[in-house]
Amino acid sequence: HHGWIEVVVGPMYSGKSEELIRRLKRAEIAKQNVVVFKPSIDDRYCKKNVVSHNGSKIKAIDICKPQDIYKYINEDTQVIGVDEVQFFEEEIVGIIRDLADKGMRIIAAGLDMDFRGEPFGPTPKLMAIAEFVDKLSAVCMTCGNPAHRTQRLINGKPAKYSDPIVLIGATESYEARCRLHHEVPRD
């Protein structure tokens, strides 16, 4: 018996969390032993759940580092979900590979690109070693075409390429955008 890796990527609002939750709930209904993780920095809605933008949710364990996964699983664990995988250290790639080698089914969801359109953290490597990759799209907020990018807006204006990830005192928001309408000014 061998395991495998499934990766679900796309921009914000593309339904990654929804899809992750859907797959995990089906596994639970089939009496599989499921454990779900997310990075503790992402407390968008609730610390103990993975929650999608449309409101579906599933119980999840907040962890700080990839190694913490081993504390919460055992020989009976069959399916492991990981949301917001882009926020984990590179080390998560080797750990997910190890878990699949040991016979588990891993489903990881996360952003493939950051707001600049650059490959995001460990996601690209995970996509390379996965058996299954699904690249989802959202709807471009400007034109309605399929959106594969995440537009970062700071006080309503496109964030610059050089802007820091965390800006103190600014109101930031995100929109799904297509290639044409994704703007990243360089200075």
Ligand code: ADP
């Ligand atoms: P992700 O995890 O990829 O950010 P979620 O699963 O949390 O996505 O949310 C997907 C939901 O976001 C959609 O079902 C829809 O209700 C909502 N949504 C908001 N804005 C958009 C958009 N521009 N395009 C598509 N869906 C959107």
